[in-house]
Amino acid sequence: MSDATLPPSLAEIREEFLALAERDRLQLLLEFSRELPGLPPRYESAPGLLEAVEECQSPVRAFAEVDGDVVHFYATAPQEAPTTRGFASILAQGLSGLSAQQVLDVPDDFPLMIGLTRAVSPLRLNGMAGMLTRAKRQVREQLAA
Known part of the structure; x- marks a missing residue:
């Protein structure tokens, strides 16, 4: 898949990963982990508004608004x-x-496109796919409402 089919923000992230040697990509992922934006106050005080992502091994909650x-x-x-x-x-x-x-329009296989398939377990990649799938479903539900 070409970057042309990805939104610029995700294409840039993908390019950042693919520009690195495979062994360095995990380090970039760790840098991203330190940059997870905080929740807005309305979600911070009511984490139940975010949906649990069952595919993740860790307790992850997410919501696309x-x-x-x-x-x-x-x-x-x-x-x-x-x-x-x-x-x-x-x-x-x-x-x-x-x-x-x-x-x-983000491809469902975006988690496989950033060059981490050999660096992290399929189970972890499945967790990211689960977050993306939920985001898309939540967007569809809000558009339909």
Whole structure:
């Protein structure tokens, strides 16, 4: 898949990973884990508003919110789960600010496109795919409402 089919934010993240040697990509993922944006106060005080991501081995909660036609993706992941937290951060940074249609058009296999298939377990990649699948479903539900 070419970067041309990805929104610029996710294409840039993908390029950052693919520009590195495979062994260095895990380090970049750890950097992303430290950059997971905090929750807005309305979610911080009511984490139940965020949906549990069952595919993740760690307790992850996420929610994609459509405001006008702009999507904001919020997620929580424990500090002691840096891989999962890194994936949540990639999606929070890559999906937030996109239009609803851009989010819906993100390829379902985006987690496989960033060059980590040999660095992290398929189970962890499945967790990121689960976060993306939920974000898309939540966007569709809000557009339909």
